[in-house]
Amino acid sequence: MIDIINFKAMKTNIYEAEIKDEKDFVELALSFGKPMKSRQHGIIIDTLIAVESNIVEKDSLSKRYGLEEFPIHTDCAYLKLPPKYILLRYVGSIENPTPTGIVHFDKSKLSDEEIDFIQKTIWFVKSKDIGFYSPILKDNILRYDKEVMKLVNPKEDKMIDILAKMDRREIQWYKNKVVVINNHTHLHFRPKIKIEENNKRILQRINIV
Ligand SMILES: [Fe+2]
Known part of the structure; x- marks a missing residue:
């Protein structure tokens, strides 16, 4: 129990x-x-x-x-x-x-251009094998981690502005x-210890x- x-x-x-x-x-x-x-x-x-x-x-x-x-x-x-x-x-x-x-990733806070960025701009994701390509948001599942993801064209990065719009707690x-954190809808981080x-x-x- x-x-x-x-x-x-x-x-x-x-x-x-x-x-x-x-x-x-x-x-x-x-x-x-x-x-x-x-x-x-x-x-x-x-x-x-x-x-x-x-x-x-x-x-x-x-x-x-x-x-x-x-x-x-x-x-x-x-x-x-x-x-x-x-x-x-x-x-x-x-x-x-x-x-x-915790960062609540709320798409409704984004401009049309920013929504296009998270849904259409492709990142290369380093995985255990050869890696794969993915946008940040696909089928309502978030994927964002700059430790393992690189924009094909780094100049396009809008994530600093996008993350600044999101509620944090x-x-x-x-x-x-x-x-329990929903990892498909929220991002998270550990502040300085x-x-x-x-x-x-x-x-x-x-x-x-
Ligand atoms: Fe984590």
């Missing part, structure tokens, strides 16, 4: 709950769909730990950015079909850690808080296809 103190569907398609038991976290994930297994170990829970870049060996956002802000992105933008939901659960030891930033974390959070701001993540 999931011990949910505060589980509500927000208008923005973000769900929040408090889940004390890891098994219940997995159970909640299963109620949203099929979990994606993490690459290396075949486990469904990824552990995300904010750390300084110099201790990271494998190429990753932590290696590239360390405690600095992570850029706005769709999770797993390199997949032909990025996961529909991302479940995050705070399990770190520091209180009031740096929030996660902050997810404040406390122990066992769970948030305080040095005292090094190794202590820990999130569990389950991606749902």
